[in-house]
Amino acid sequence: MTSPTLILPERSHVIPSDLRAAIGVDKVKDDYSTLTAYAVDASIYRMTPQAIVLVESEEDIAATVRYAVQRGIPLTPRAAGTNLTGSAIGSGIILDVSRLNRILELNREEGWARVQPGIVLAELNKKLARDGLLFGPDPSSGDMCKLGGMLANNSSGPHTLRYGAVKDNVAALRVCVAGCQGIWVRRSELCRSAEGA
Ligand SMILES: Cc1cc2nc3c(=O)[nH]c(=O)nc-3n(C[C@H](O)[C@H](O)[C@H](O)COP(=O)(O)OP(=O)(O)OC[C@H]3O[C@@H](n4cnc5c(N)ncnc54)[C@H](O)[C@@H]3O)c2cc1C
Structure with a gap:
């Protein structure tokens, strides 16, 4: 055989x-x-x-x-x-993007953080909790899912009525488009494109 x-x-x-x-x-x-x-x-x-x-x-x-x-x-x-x-x-x-998993900047007074897309939601919130802060959108996959994926999916969860979904918690994005290294897209542009959509 x-x-x-x-x-x-x-x-x-x-x-x-x-x-x-x-x-x-x-x-x-x-x-x-x-x-x-x-x-x-x-x-x-x-x-x-x-x-x-x-x-x-x-x-x-x-x-x-x-x-x-x-x-x-x-x-x-x-x-x-x-x-x-x-x-x-x-x-x-x-x-x-898993290796890009750090908090780059944390502004405790204004309550915002600049993070890389590979950070796991649970890890982010563990670190933010030390300063009494929280990233509110809470999909049930929070122990595994990462900020980049949550952003693309506009993740939400049981506390969305209180904190909103991801789109309501993003002030600015650093995005890579063909032909340039990276550009900032800020809240005003995000709102304009959402209104136009
Ligand atoms: C058990 C379970 C429970 C879940 N519960 C919920 C829930 O309660 N609420 C909810 O909203 N969702 C839920 N989800 C689905 C949810 O959409 C995902 O868990 C999460 O949003 C995806 O994150 P991720 O890191 O796994 O992304 P991936 O699955 O890796 O990617 C998701 C999308 O994001 C894109 N992406 C990833 N990184 C980037 C990046 N840096 N730039 C641009 N695009 C990027 C990918 O191309 C893909 O299109 C659940 C899923 C599971 C398995």
Whole structure:
């Protein structure tokens, strides 16, 4: 009896090797187990990507976005992968923000914090609690989900009537768009685009 053939997904090594050259060897993964792990999120869907980039800086994000746009490769940001709709899986490059997980600035008097997108909600609130502060939106996935994913989903929870959803608790965003390193979008612009939507 012949043993069954192991069928591995077809993939190109060009994308990961280009990304390694641009961003760094230890930040890009394309081994079989990592691709398999990133092929799923908390949804029912499955899609195997070509490469995972574990970004550590704004420059890494800009370089990844630039490469994906130039080559026309689908790019999917990923935080904790707890969304239920398949929005953190994709066929091209997965841009994982988990290593960007710090509070960069905390203004106790005015009650705001500048945070990176990979910080877990529960971790953020544990740190804020020392100063009697809280980030109010409380999805039930709060022990795992991260601020970047919550933002994209406009997460809410049982205390939304009191504190609002994520959109009501964001003063400014630093965003990366193709062609520039990063731009600030502040509350007034956020309100204008929400009104126009
Ligand atoms: C058990 C469970 C309970 C839940 N309970 C609730 C609930 O009570 N209320 C609620 O609102 N939701 C709930 N959710 C779903 C909720 O939407 C997610 O848990 C959370 O918002 C996603 O966060 P994440 O870090 O896992 O993001 P991911 O799943 O990794 O990503 C979600 C989306 O955000 C995008 N994204 C991630 N990071 C960035 C970034 N830096 N920039 C741009 N886009 C980015 C991704 O591309 C994707 O489209 C629940 C989910 C589970 C599994």
